[in-house]
Amino acid sequence: MAQAQASKFKNPVVNWIDSRLPIFTMLDHEYNHYPMPRNVNYLWAFGAIAGIMLVIMIATGLFLAMQYSSHTSLAFDSVERIMRDVNYGWLLRYVHANGASMFFIAVYIHMFRGLYYGSYKAPREILWILGVIIFLVMMGTAFMGYVLPWGQMSFWGATVITNLFSAFPIVGDPIVTLLWGGFSVDNPTLNRFFALHFLLPFVLLGLVILHTAALHVCGSNNPLGIDAKGPQDTVPFNPYVTLKDGFAVVMFLIVFAFFVFFMPNYLGHPDNYIPANPLVTPAHIVPEWYFLPFYAILRAIPDKLGGVIAMFGSIALLLALPWLDTSKVRSCKFRPIYRQFFWILAIDALVLGYAGAMPAEGSWLLIARIGTFYYFFHFLVLLPVLGKLERPLPLPNSISEAVLKGAHAKSMEKA
Amino acid sequence: MRALKTAILSAALALGLAGAAQASEAIHLPKQSWPHAGMFGTIDKAAAQRGFQIYKEVCSACHSMRLVPIRTLGGIGFKDDELKALAAGYEVQGGPNDAGEMFMRPAIPADRFPSPFANEQAARAANNGALPPDLSLIAKARVGGEDYLYAFLTGFEEPPAGVNLMAGMNYNKYFPGHQVGMPNILQPDGVTFADGTKATVEQQARDVSTFLTFVAEPHHDARKQMGVKVILFLLVLAGLMYASKRKLWSTLH
Numbered sequence: 267m268a269q270a271q272a273s274k275f276k277n278p279v280v281n282w283i284d285s286r287l288p289i290f291t292m293l294d295h296e297y298n299h300y301p302m303p304r305n306v307n308y309l310w311a312f313g314a315i316a317g318i319m320l321v322i323m324i325a326t327g328l329f330l331a332m333q334y335s336s337h338t339s340l341a342f343d344s345v346e347r348i349m350r351d352v353n354y355g356w357l358l359r360y361v362h363a364n365g366a367s368m369f370f371i372a373v374y375i376h377m378f379r380g381l382y383y384g385s386y387k388a389p390r391e392i393l394w395i396l397g398v399i400i401f402l403v404m405m406g407t408a409f410m411g412y413v414l415p416w417g418q419m420s421f422w423g424a425t426v427i428t429n430l431f432s433a434f435p436i437v438g439d440p441i442v443t444l445l446w447g448g449f450s451v452d453n454p455t456l457n458r459f460f461a462l463h464f465l466l467p468f469v470l471l472g473l474v475i476l477h478t479a480a481l482h483v484c485g486s487n488n489p490l491g492i493d494a495k496g497p498q499d500t501v502p503f504n505p506y507v508t509l510k511d512g513f514a515v516v517m518f519l520i521v522f523a524f525f526v527f528f529m530p531n532y533l534g535h536p537d538n539y540i541p542a543n544p545l546v547t548p549a550h551i552v553p554e555w556y557f558l559p560f561y562a563i564l565r566a567i568p569d570k571l572g573g574v575i576a577m578f579g580s581i582a583l584l585l586a587l588p589w590l591d592t593s594k595v596r597s598c599k600f601r602p603i604y605r606q607f608f609w610i611l612a613i614d615a616l617v618l619g620y621a622g623a624m625p626a627e628g629s630w631l632l633i634a635r636i637g638t639f640y641y642f643f644h645f646l647v648l649l650p651v652l653g654k655l656e657r658p659l660p661l662p663n664s665i666s667e668a669v670l671k672g673a674h675a676k677s678m679e680k681a
Numbered sequence: 682m683r684a685l686k687t688a689i690l691s692a693a694l695a696l697g698l699a700g701a702a703q704a705s706e707a708i709h710l711p712k713q714s715w716p717h718a719g720m721f722g723t724i725d726k727a728a729a730q731r732g733f734q735i736y737k738e739v740c741s742a743c744h745s746m747r748l749v750p751i752r753t754l755g756g757i758g759f760k761d762d763e764l765k766a767l768a769a770g771y772e773v774q775g776g777p778n779d780a781g782e783m784f785m786r787p788a789i790p791a792d793r794f795p796s797p798f799a800n801e802q803a804a805r806a807a808n809n810g811a812l813p814p815d816l817s818l819i820a821k822a823r824v825g826g827e828d829y830l831y832a833f834l835t836g837f838e839e840p841p842a843g844v845n846l847m848a849g850m851n852y853n854k855y856f857p858g859h860q861v862g863m864p865n866i867l868q869p870d871g872v873t874f875a876d877g878t879k880a881t882v883e884q885q886a887r888d889v890s891t892f893l894t895f896v897a898e899p900h901h902d903a904r905k906q907m908g909v910k911v912i913l914f915l916l917v918l919a920g921l922m923y924a925s926k927r928k929l930w931s932t933l934h
Binding site for chain 2: 520
């Protein structure tokens, strides 16, 4: 007969459960003793922040779904009923709508942190790929969520984005019909988008668990990009990192609260307070701000199919990033030339975002084209070539040595 | 700390860019100073009440406000009995009764403001083909919000030389495209305010814009007051977290 596993917890109930299902041992191992490099900076908190945003989105979304009607003749009015009549409905909806933006801010900072410190390199390739898939699913979820209030931008955004698939030869039109559930964006579209918008966050949750599991196999990267070699290089996750991440989360929530309570509609578009009307097209159809760089890439290519491929390609190439970057050195700290190109890429992303909000004509179109060219040039040419040519600075022997050395003594206290 | 600052700054920059990009397509609107602006701003209830009077006597001849229940006006100081009396002045359709017939009954505060036209076609037919937009959300549905409403209401003028208006259209400086079906409706002393405020066109435009801001966002005051408390709480919590974090990490040397 199988013996129950021996457990070490003082509480007999916990012990009883743990010897049958070692969930407490697992949590103790992964979140109490999990060794974190002692030199991680506040940029490492954005993973935790993004995770908390996902929980906030699921929690507020659940209660919104209880009040929302996914029928074209009711959707807009049901959202307004939430805003006016449901107890604290305005708070739920503003937290949810602005929460999407804050989620993307956290994830974008998290991704650029990974890019800067080379967190995608061996042995963290699968960790990074899971992250890119999370990003893709997030984009789909956010897009479908924006359709639900059934305002003008909801309707026309849905029309533009779903129509992208029609660019593909042969399979294009059947895909679009399938997405729409008919021959135009209409009630079946809204219904299936609502169903998917409810489902996908739980897919995200599953992916986030896998992402964390993959992280805990090889451990967190750190600003030096070198592996932790023993206990002198790390601190236990709890209480050191829980407190540090906790402080960062509260700071992030302050920014979040500022948007929710004092400028809740700043990141949205006024046209979405006009009910959807298939007969009236808005002057400019713009997606939410977090899609703007990709929208700029889409419009930069003069050919429809080419634009669609470039847009999806710009995200898909991130999947290949661990192999596109040929340098063995992770952190930009020790890559003087690549570091400069990293910042050019960051500026390029902002410029593309700005160009995406502008009408695609004249100089803005030219700027979007230059930005698009640089984006692909950076990943497909610079990264592979630079890894071979660049001479990295000497790496420190260990994290503790670098941290405790005189010049860096202060950075430890801050870190 | 520096990394955090950089992160916040770059996020702020990205947001600023996005916001600027959205705003730049609008015609330049003069900024007004509103008592409800800012973190501590609240809706000027007296102005909103005057604004409601203008809505009732002027705007509601053509514009609906279909999402707003009459009881919402409790938020700008109408008492329960005033709301009941006010509602009783409107007729809404009730029924069917026991004989299966629809009938008209006086409204109650839970009813929404009745619309002036039965449907979009009737509204267009009565307005030279133009559809007067619903006003429930107008303050949030236009770039510039209440600044736009004020500018629009005071922006009617003779068309500049060389501009030919289409039949039945009017010229407005701030309307996109400048030709608008709505006539210059606010006239000096067009309404008589009970509180003795002089009804200039500017005063009326200000008051009705305040009212429309309120109906678009009836929980405006509650939202900002809660926000101040939430942010104060989070600031104190952040201070405690930071102090504990410093103390904990200082033992690591």
